[in-house]
Amino acid sequence: xxxxxxxxxxxxxxxxxxxxxxxxxxxxxxxxxxxxxxxxxxxxxxxxxxxxxxxxxxxxxxxxxxxxxxxxxxxxxxxxxxxxxxxxxxxxxxxxxxxxxxxxxxxxxxxxxxxxxxxxxxxxxxxxxxxxxxxxxxxxxxxxxxxxxxxxxxxxxxxxxxxxxxxxxxxxxxxxxxxxxxxxxxxxxxxxxxxxxxxxxxxxxxxxxxxxxxxxxxxxxxxxxxxxxxxxxxxxxxxxxxxxxxxxxxxxxxxxxxxxxxxxxxxxxxxxxxxxxxxxxxxxxxxxxxxxxx
Amino acid sequence: xxxxxxxxxxxxxxxxxxxxxxxxxxxxxxxxxxxxxxxxxxxxxxxxxxxxxxxxxxxxxxxxxxxxxxxxxxxxxxxxxxxxxxxxxxxxxxxxxxxxxxxxxxxxxxxxxxxxxxxxxxxxxxxxxxxxxxxxxxxxxxxxxxxxxxxxxxxxxxxxxxxxxxxxxxxxxxxxxxxxxxxxxxxxxxxxxxxxxxxxxxxxxxxxxxxxxxxxxxxxxxxxxxxxxxxxxxxxxxxxxxxxxxxxxxxxxxxxxxxxxxxxxxxxxxxxxxxx
Amino acid sequence: xxxxxxxxxxxxxxxxxxxxxxxxxxxxxxxxxxxxxxxxxxxxxxxxxxxxxxxxxxxxxxxxxxxxxxxxxxxxxxxxxxxxxxxxxxxxxxxxxxxxxxxxxxxxxxxxxxxxxxxxxxxxxxxxxxxxxxxxxxxxxxxxxxxxxxxxxxxxxxxxxxxxxxxxxxxxxxxxxxxxxxxxxxxxxxxxxxxxxxxxxxxxxxxxxxxxxxxxxxxxxxxxxxxxxxxxxxxxxxxxxxxxxxxxxxxxxxxxxxxxxxxxxxxxxxxxxxxxxxxxxxxxxxxxxxxxxxxxxxxxxxxxxxxxxxxxxxxxxxxxxxxxxxxxxxxxxxxxxxxxxxxxxxxxxxxxxxxxxxxxxxxxxxxxxxxx
Numbered sequence: 001x002x003x004x005x006x007x008x009x010x011x012x013x014x015x016x017x018x019x020x021x022x023x024x025x026x027x028x029x030x031x032x033x034x035x036x037x038x039x040x041x042x043x044x045x046x047x048x049x050x051x052x053x054x055x056x057x058x059x060x061x062x063x064x065x066x067x068x069x070x071x072x073x074x075x076x077x078x079x080x081x082x083x084x085x086x087x088x089x090x091x092x093x094x095x096x097x098x099x100x101x102x103x104x105x106x107x108x109x110x111x112x113x114x115x116x117x118x119x120x121x122x123x124x125x126x127x128x129x130x131x132x133x134x135x136x137x138x139x140x141x142x143x144x145x146x147x148x149x150x151x152x153x154x155x156x157x158x159x160x161x162x163x164x165x166x167x168x169x170x171x172x173x174x175x176x177x178x179x180x181x182x183x184x185x186x187x188x189x190x191x192x193x194x195x196x197x198x199x200x201x202x203x204x205x206x207x208x209x210x211x212x213x214x215x216x217x218x219x220x221x222x223x224x225x226x227x228x229x230x231x232x233x234x235x236x237x238x239x240x241x242x243x244x245x246x247x248x249x250x251x252x253x254x255x256x257x258x259x260x261x262x263x264x265x266x267x268x269x270x271x272x273x274x275x276x277x278x279x280x281x282x283x284x285x286x287x288x289x290x291x292x293x294x
Numbered sequence: 295x296x297x298x299x300x301x302x303x304x305x306x307x308x309x310x311x312x313x314x315x316x317x318x319x320x321x322x323x324x325x326x327x328x329x330x331x332x333x334x335x336x337x338x339x340x341x342x343x344x345x346x347x348x349x350x351x352x353x354x355x356x357x358x359x360x361x362x363x364x365x366x367x368x369x370x371x372x373x374x375x376x377x378x379x380x381x382x383x384x385x386x387x388x389x390x391x392x393x394x395x396x397x398x399x400x401x402x403x404x405x406x407x408x409x410x411x412x413x414x415x416x417x418x419x420x421x422x423x424x425x426x427x428x429x430x431x432x433x434x435x436x437x438x439x440x441x442x443x444x445x446x447x448x449x450x451x452x453x454x455x456x457x458x459x460x461x462x463x464x465x466x467x468x469x470x471x472x473x474x475x476x477x478x479x480x481x482x483x484x485x486x487x488x489x490x491x492x493x494x495x496x497x498x499x500x501x502x503x504x505x506x507x508x509x510x511x512x513x514x515x516x517x518x519x520x521x522x523x524x525x526x527x528x529x530x531x532x533x534x535x536x537x538x539x540x541x542x543x544x545x546x547x548x549x550x551x552x553x554x555x556x557x558x559x560x561x562x563x564x565x566x567x568x569x570x
Numbered sequence: 571x572x573x574x575x576x577x578x579x580x581x582x583x584x585x586x587x588x589x590x591x592x593x594x595x596x597x598x599x600x601x602x603x604x605x606x607x608x609x610x611x612x613x614x615x616x617x618x619x620x621x622x623x624x625x626x627x628x629x630x631x632x633x634x635x636x637x638x639x640x641x642x643x644x645x646x647x648x649x650x651x652x653x654x655x656x657x658x659x660x661x662x663x664x665x666x667x668x669x670x671x672x673x674x675x676x677x678x679x680x681x682x683x684x685x686x687x688x689x690x691x692x693x694x695x696x697x698x699x700x701x702x703x704x705x706x707x708x709x710x711x712x713x714x715x716x717x718x719x720x721x722x723x724x725x726x727x728x729x730x731x732x733x734x735x736x737x738x739x740x741x742x743x744x745x746x747x748x749x750x751x752x753x754x755x756x757x758x759x760x761x762x763x764x765x766x767x768x769x770x771x772x773x774x775x776x777x778x779x780x781x782x783x784x785x786x787x788x789x790x791x792x793x794x795x796x797x798x799x800x801x802x803x804x805x806x807x808x809x810x811x812x813x814x815x816x817x818x819x820x821x822x823x824x825x826x827x828x829x830x831x832x833x834x835x836x837x838x839x840x841x842x843x844x845x846x847x848x849x850x851x852x853x854x855x856x857x858x859x860x861x862x863x864x865x866x867x868x869x870x871x872x873x874x875x876x877x878x879x880x881x882x883x884x885x886x887x888x889x890x891x892x893x894x895x896x897x898x899x900x901x902x903x904x905x906x907x908x909x910x911x912x913x914x915x916x917x918x919x920x921x922x923x924x925x926x927x928x929x930x931x932x933x934x935x936x937x938x939x940x941x942x
Contacts, residue, residue: 122860214744
């Protein structure tokens with residue numbers, strides 16, 4: 001190779017290209033900041049406005065008209081969380097297992113698309129259908145079960161998808177090793193596949209619950225609103241939940257009402273972040289005894 | 295010997311002695327007759343006839359994609375689940391048809407163990423990895439499990455390294471140790487035939503040597519079939535060598551014969567390193 | 571001693587050697603350690619049930635998402651059908667939204683009882699939905715794409731995990747809280763800072779759309795910005811997964827001929843992920859179209875008019891369903907609820923098209939990467 005003479009033009013060009021490179025990565029870094037800013041802004045606004053009015057009585061008294069506390073809403077939200085977790089959890093994980101493991105290829109593809117389409121149905125449409133079919137159509141009136149069904153229909157696809165993807169991510173050789181020593185299918189599924197996929201399944205499950213706890217639109221016309229603790233009868237069992245006061249009271253001209261909205265918003269943020277943290281904690285714990293690649 | 299006597303295992307040994315006669319009279323360990331396997335109609339294993347004698351080490355060698363892994367997996371029917379798989383011909387295990395309709399797959403796989411290319415311990419503790427197969431097949435009462443785990447780990451020379459952390463995850467072990475654990479796991483269900491699919495291809499030379507030494511110790515109690523890319527390895531450990539090419543069995547003979555005086559020109563080319 | 575030695579060094583010889591492979595009763599002898607051999611038949615039956623149960627149980631559960639989807643579509647269209655018949659094509663072109671008179675006796679139109687004077691035109695809602703979503707995409711796509719790029723190409727594994735956590739929080743923050751923040755903080759903030767500029771924009775076509783009084787900030791701009799932030803995580807995480815699939819060897823090839831990292835991104839990564847990004851955009855669009863509470867709280871929720879500037883109050887389909895369902899219940903004929911169901915039908919059709927389009931584009935994108 002011959003030594004080229006130094007070329008000022010080339011140097012100039014390289015300098016320009018390097019500058020452009022740096023500039024564009026700078027802009028990309030700004031994009032990252034754009035993601036972080038709203039989170040900090042939202043959380044700090046809500047928390048700083050809510051903290052001054054926060055007291056134990058908020059947690060310990062029920063809502064009275066547009067004042068009082070949020071006890072029944074907290075209890076209601078957590079009740080819904082548990083019910084949805086049980087129903088959507090079983091359904092979603094079962095569906096995910098079927099699609100990933102048992103379904104014939106064509107059916108698996110079809111169900112996978114169904115799950116994705118269902119995930120894309122706007123929450124308000126699911127809620128509206130719940131209102132038409134259950135609250136009015138089946139004469140349940142506002143009902144904790146109508147709310148549970150609607151929320152479950154919304155989060156099942158997330159859970160099913162997470163389960164399916166994590167199960168498919170388990171290497172075939174692990175399944176084959178189980179089969180090769182003559183373990184029964186159910187044992188292979190339980191002890192090897194599900195265990196290997198558990199970090200993904202659990203994370204997906206909890207994140208889906210975090211989404212469900214923040215839903216409002218589908219609940220307004222299925223759960224109604226209640227200022228007393230939840231009851232579990234099929235009909236006429238409206239239930240309080242934390243997103244309701246945020247939506248209903250935020251622009252009330254009464255101070256106690258708007259405080260209630262801010263406090264509920266803060267509790268929601270705490271609940272959601274706690275759930276996300278829990279998901280990561282569990283993921284970390286569960287994947288500790290798994291190969292790194294998973 | 296400081297080690298406490300292991301009731302279960304002694305019992306097993308007694309059984310073994312009784313069975314010695316049976317074994318001596320038994321037919322070839324594996325008898326493959328006109329076996330053809332296809333994926334989606336494409337022939338991958340073409341009309342194989344092969345007899346593997348009891349208590350021998352048979353190495354299957356050949357260039358990549360020659361169907362040797364597929365053939366190996368046909369012996370314990372691991373291909374059954376794979377879509378598009380179809381086969382003709384028969385494989386006999388000690389005179390019994392492997393592909394007969396009433397074959398209990400679980401028993402077949404207990405009798406024919408398998409070790410894979412990459413170490414793939416189960417996501418459970420080291421102890422459980424070995425115990426789960428024993429328990430699933432109810433090979434021993436629960437109370438003997440500890441001794442069995444220990445015996446199997448000692449067999450593969452892993453006991454010293456892991457005795458203090460039986461309850462821990464196997465994924466902290468080195469690759470070689472993981473593969474040894476997989477070997478112990480396969481042995482724990484007392485197989486008669488052990489299939490190994492390039493078991494040392496992802497291991498370092500020292501672990502490879504350890505595995506090879508072990509395999510040699512296991513015969514003649516165990517019949518071993520090993521697929522390998524590594525001709526030197528075949529030469530080191532095999533009694534018999536089968537050379538596969540393009541899905542067919544080109545030549546089968548004793549190790550010396552294949553390496554020193556191959557009958558087929560392709561075999562000669564392959565073992566002398568001209569291709570493959 | 572000697573037996574012991576053999577048991578630990580040699581192999582354990584299988585008492586089971588030669589046990590039959592077949593499932594014949596003889597074969598069951600290898601379960602001779604079963605203490606309850608008498609119940610073997612029963613145990614075997616039970617084992618078969620247990621063995622098969624996950625398969626059938628999960629098949630039943632696997633059908634549920636499909637049944638739910640079918641039920642949602644059928645119920646919605648069944649409810650909307652009379653309204654579709656009466657409202658006709660005018661539903662998507664007209665602007666007037668009126669429940670009609672509660673007091674006069676209902677009249678029958680096309681065999682459907684409707685209040686006198688009930689007219690339903692969804693044009694402003696359809697347009698508003700599209701406008702807000704378009705604005706959201708304009709904000710979200712570049713931000714998502716650039717941040718996905720920097721996450722994959724520049725950040726350490728640890729830092730990118732944190733970005734992942736932030737995206738999860740962004741998904742997790744409830745819609746109402748975005749609405750609250752949009753209405754109480756972001757809206758007034760934008761209105762205050764943009765008002766001086768907005769009033770000096772020349773009154774000429776196109777630019778006119780950016781001119782006008784900003785009021786208290788409720789309107790198209792705030793709704794669009796909030797929506798944009800809300801759909802960033804969907805687009806960004808999809809884009810991130812796509813960029814991760816670009817083979818390292820390709821990128822190295824680019825660097826090896828002296829491309830800068832950004833040139834590699836543009837010339838090597840971008841062509842590879844292009845169609846996938848379009849898919850991701852559709853996915854984000856699908857979410858934006860259906861978003862309800864945040865929009866409802868920030869859009870000003872005006873009925874019957876289209877936005878004449880980016881600061882105008884407006885409304886979307888989803889927001890209208892929530893805000894009008896209360897008053898729709900006062901319509902004794904149920905026609906108002908049916909008209910809302912018709913809105914729901916439009917919404918579900920648009921979002922389905924978006925999501926199916928996204929799925930096709932994304933599956934093609936991932937297919938490309940696996941085959942090439």
